[in-house]
Amino acid sequence: MTSPLFEFDPSPAAVINPSVYRAPLGFPQHAVMCWFGNVVAERTAGLEPVHRVLFDHGDHHISVVEHRGVPVALVAPPVGAPASASTMEVLIALGAANIVGCGSCGVVKPGFDAGHVIVPTGAVRDEGTSYHYAPADAEVAPHPRALAAIDDVLTEAGVPHDRGLVWTTDAIFRETAEKVARRREQGCLVVEMEAAALFAVAAFRGAVYGQLLYAGDDVSAAEWDHRNFVQHTGVRDRLLDLALDAVIRL
Numbered sequence: 001m002t003s004p005l006f007e008f009d010p011s012p013a014a015v016i017n018p019s020v021y022r023a024p025l026g027f028p029q030h031a032v033m034c035w036f037g038n039v040v041a042e043r044t045a046g047l048e049p050v051h052r053v054l055f056d057h058g059d060h061h062i063s064v065v066e067h068r069g070v071p072v073a074l075v076a077p078p079v080g081a082p083a084s085a086s087t088m089e090v091l092i093a094l095g096a097a098n099i100v101g102c103g104s105c106g107v108v109k110p111g112f113d114a115g116h117v118i119v120p121t122g123a124v125r126d127e128g129t130s131y132h133y134a135p136a137d138a139e140v141a142p143h144p145r146a147l148a149a150i151d152d153v154l155t156e157a158g159v160p161h162d163r164g165l166v167w168t169t170d171a172i173f174r175e176t177a178e179k180v181a182r183r184r185e186q187g188c189l190v191v192e193m194e195a196a197a198l199f200a201v202a203a204f205r206g207a208v209y210g211q212l213l214y215a216g217d218d219v220s221a222a223e224w225d226h227r228n229f230v231q232h233t234g235v236r237d238r239l240l241d242l243a244l245d246a247v248i249r250l
Contacts, residue, residue, distance in 0.1 A: 005131040012204075018093035024050045028064060030247045031073035031096035033087065035103035035194075036236040040076035043240070053077070053090050060087060062094075067244040081129040081170060081197035088201050088209075098208045098250035100146060101198060102243040104216040104236075105190035106175070108167060108183055112215040114227045115235045117161035117242075118189055119150055120211050123196035126183075127170045133200035140199035146210025149249040153242055154212075164189040166213070168196035175219050184220070191219060208250050214239055 027050065034040050049061035055078065062075045073096055077087035091099060105118060112118070122141040125131070130140055142150075147163075154161045167188040169175060175191060183191065195211055202209035214235050218225040 005128060006136045008131065008135045018089040021051070021090050021093045023094040026071075027051075027095040028071040028073045029095060029097045030070060030250065031062075031075070031091045031099045032240070032243045032247055033075055033077050033084070033091070033099060033101040033198075034240050034243065035076065035079060035101075036240065037076040039236045039240055040074060044074060051090070051094060053087050055083060055086075062091070065244075067248055070248040072244060072247060077194075080193050081127040081168065084194040085129045085133075085197045085201045088198055088207075089205070092202075092205045092207050096207070098146070098247055099202065100150065100243045100247040100250075101194070101209070101211040102239045103192060103194065103211070103213055105166065105192040105213040107189075107215050107218040107220050108180055108191050109189045110218075110220045112162070112189070114215055114218075116215040117154060117159055117239070118166070118213045118215060119147070119154070119161055119163045120166040120195050120199075120213065121147065121163050122165050123199055124165065124167045124183060124186060124188055125196040125200075127168050127193070127196055129197035130168075130200035133197070133204040138200075140196050140203070142199055142210035143202065143208040145250060146208050146246070149246045150210050150212055150242075153246045153249070157242065157245075159242065162189060166195050167191040168193060177222060180219055190215060210246070212239055212243055212246070 044063040
């Protein structure tokens with residue numbers, strides 16, 4: 001029996017469509033998806049959300065912040081491809097056409113210090129969501145304009161960074177040593193949980209999307225090295241600033 005993941009349907013219409021969401025007047029064309037919930041909460045403190053992305057576990061607020069005089073929609077989406085893809089769908093339906101994401105990742109290739117910035121140039125699709133937006137044999141990648149904007153911002157800011165392939169997985173507790181070795185042989189630098197799906201969604205909907213990550217934990221050795229990556233508050237604040245700088249160039 002063929003897996004349903006190989007039954008790609010290119011039809012733009014579905015039973016439930018993101019067009020059910022109506023944009024508030026003046027919704028920005030620029031948006032940042034930032035997986036650092038505490039950082040986003042601090043940046044949006046005192047702001048009334050312009051929209052709420054509804055999930056059973058709780059709402060995820062979309063607020064509008066001013067960055068260098070440009071309005072930008074800012075949201076902390078849930079972790080994982082399905083919920084993040086749904087959040088992106090809502091952003092695009094509301095009017096966002098240029099989106100940059102920022103989050104953390106695990107090191108697959110040894111040598112990246114905690115906090116080092118990684119810019120994905122493509123993603124290995126080891127999740128399920130992207131297969132609903134692109135055929136199984138399709139490669140997924142950021143939009144060239146978004147990739148160029150991110151590169152330019154990082155270079156001008158003097159931020160050392162590496163570009164390369166990332167591994168997107170749904171199952172953090174199934175990152176076995178054998179799988180890590182296989183992904184490393186494919187050229188993956190790091191592992192994370194959203195990029196492949198978001199590259200596919202953005203391309204399917206005609207939006208411009210790129211992503212920044214910072215190296216958090218390390219899964220490249222036989223034993224996991226946590227490296228206290230969730231405590232890197234300064235790195236996370238800085239990465240959000242860089243994402244905001246990049247998105248307003250689009």
